[in-house]
Amino acid sequence: MDCTELLDKRLLIVSGKGGVGKSVVASTLAWIAAKRGKRTLLVEMDTVASVSQMFGKTPGQHYRETELLQNLSCFHVEGKSGLEEYLHLVLKSGIFVRRIVRSPIYQYFVNVAPGLKELMAVGKLWDLEQKRLPGTDDPRYDLVVVDTPATGHVLSYFQMPMTAADTAKGFVRREAQKVADLLQDPVRTAFNIVTTLAEMPVNEAIELYENARSSLRLPIGCLFVNQVVPPFLDGADEQSYRKWQNGLDQTAKRGSPQQKGWTLRERAVLACAESWKRARSVQEAYLKRLVTVCACETTLLPFVATAEASLDMIQTLARSIENRDESMKGRGSADPGS
């Protein structure tokens, strides 16, 4: 699947280990969709609310939609509020719900009932996908993009509706089934993975890919490989680089007195180039491992050296995604076919 085809879905889940740039990738996908005129909702699920800051906004009210740009708003979902909202729907009496929510036994069970909060968080995603514009059949949001929590067991969230559809009773089972149907529907949903090219993130990405695909039977979308160092010089370019490097090394051996100015700066350029070469070769090894296992569309995103995730960074990444930038791949190293 081409990454831009993702935008034709209704629900994009973006997952990956903490610190790999999951929120930025989720925000970028949402930004591209909004720019193309789709009414887009960016959902932060059980995470610290931070995407609004990337768009230069202060975090919005708890459990409320906050507008970021034209066509783009964000929403912070968490299970406890989801459950309360659900109880209002089911019990229909506000006073009674408030009494229940305040009771110690409710507080107790919300915390200890296995998977209840996770189930309600994922249930809320379904609810958002189902929302319609008032008085029409048109969806309130054309696309819902979900930034998932940075825990090692993110899949336990998406497992919950399937489990509840098997174990719960009555209407809970029916509703859980609807949520499971949405999650497993390849027309509406895509489960995407973000990683960087280092040991732990790659291990986790591979694990996510395999479990999401075989255990949960979620439709896999794209693999986004973030913070990729560009390919190092090759062929004749590398040869002229070597020649220059040897020349510098010989100057250093002769103990040239000129250690300031150009020479010092030139040596720094060399040191950075050597570091680039090493970093790229480490990354290539991880990339190879990744694409051998993950047989899905892979997009490489460049390392953006800005102070923080911002609209600038989002725009840079959006260019890579939209132009299907192949320049990061290098000599076919990332091509699973070669």
Place this chain on the structure above:
Amino acid sequence: MPTLDLEGLLRNKRIIICCGSGGVGKTTVSAALGVQAALLGKRVLALTVDPAKRLADSLGLTELGNKEARLPQESFLRYGQEPTGSLYAMMLDTKRTFDELIERYAPSQDVAQNILKNRFYQNLSSAMAGSHEYLAMEKLYQLHLEGRHDLIVLDTPPTKHALDFLEAPSRVRAFFDRRISQWFVKPYLTMGRLGMNLFNRTAGTVLRLVERFTGAEFLHDVSEFVTGLADSFDIFRSRAEEVMHVLSGDQTSFLLVTGTDRNALEEATYFYDRIQEASLPFGGVIANRFHTLPFPGEAGPSSAEGFDQEGTGSPDSLVSYLHGEKGLPVHVARQLVENFDRYDRLARRDQRILQEFARRISKQIPILTIPVFDEDIFDVDGLLKVNAYLFPSSNRPS
């Protein structure tokens, strides 16, 4: 900014806890501290939760299950080091730790066995937020009491809740709440729905909802768990307080490990505030993966600002110098300068945001930086490279 005397901590403390958000290199830092402590003659245990596979392999950690493995002397000798102490590593199994607690404190073996099989119990540690963190502390406390090591270095589980163990005593208290058994669960199961409604309408509704969501066995499991362990609740509670007591004592030190991008530092600020609120003994901050301009084997300016003062010109003039004077093809020269510029921008960025962070926390807090390495750190050799920065007075970078 005062310096962070890690060697002093290794010599004088019994427990060092490396905390921070996930993916910042806590395990690497803990293992590096372990290596240095062994070199200082300590019998040290590195207690870790979720190590990267290659690091785990090289530390001899092949299995979970609270078993300690001694790092063979050979692993040090290979890199020209001969420790007078010894380094042990242990991969923490929080589930096993919980099981051991139940086995120890349940009123009888039968009750213990029933509880270990109980589905509710099996879900418990994942359901109780912060329980992994708490169990890590519990294991740490046990090992500390056993006293087989001079020093224990722990890295906390990689979650955003990594400091939730601070609330452990109150969580444990809430969890082992007798009322749940005496007031609600038992009447519900013995009297049935009608009896429950007469007894307490709200509780009846809640339990009916819970049953609808999770099935009736769940309530039965809760009841079995609560009634089986009711007599041990006080023990669990007082134990949680003892754990907190040791953690806030002066034989313990907390180190905050962080990355140097803005997100990581924001989380670090949060961690720092929590540590302060809880008045835990705080050692200092270790900022990992700090970008500097690489200058192997020689001291140089840490960013291109140092060159600018010498008036050596813009990136464009550097390109024309490399092309004109040095004969590099112009597109190669350009790529090299662009790459240099990338490193330089990162170095400036990290310097700036680390300064901001230092201002925000406190001038009195020592901060140490470890640079980004091009390769993964996964063996003693790599850990020694890290230690060149953690212990600058006793090691020189190679």
